[in-house]
Amino acid sequence: MQRQALGMVETKGLIGMIEASDAMVKTALVTLQRYEKIGQGYVTTMVRGDVGAVKAAVEAGAAAAQRVGELISAHVIPNPHPDLEAAILDAPSPKGAG
Helix, strand or coil, rough: CCCCEEEEEEEEEEHHHHHHHHHHHHHHCCCEEEEEEEEEEEEEEEEEEEEEHHHHHHHHHHHHHHHHHEEEEEEEEEECCHHHHHHHCCCCCCCCCC
16 A cells, blocks of 8 residues: 655745645645644644645645745655654654644
């Protein structure tokens, strides 16, 4: 079974993250996995799908976030290790973050 790529867009501010998430799921066949409030206004949203779809989605999400807010970073991991997936995608959000 082939694992799916993981795409991430990090913004400063919730509106940029919402705009990025909306653009990502509208642009390509990806699944919105979760978002994470990191603190001090930083928010990361994560999507999954095949590598090409995730790359297209992250590009669109980064551009959308930049239009309405502050884009911090965007990145795609084509084939994340299962331990990384368990640590990031299955872990509960830290209490008090945001």
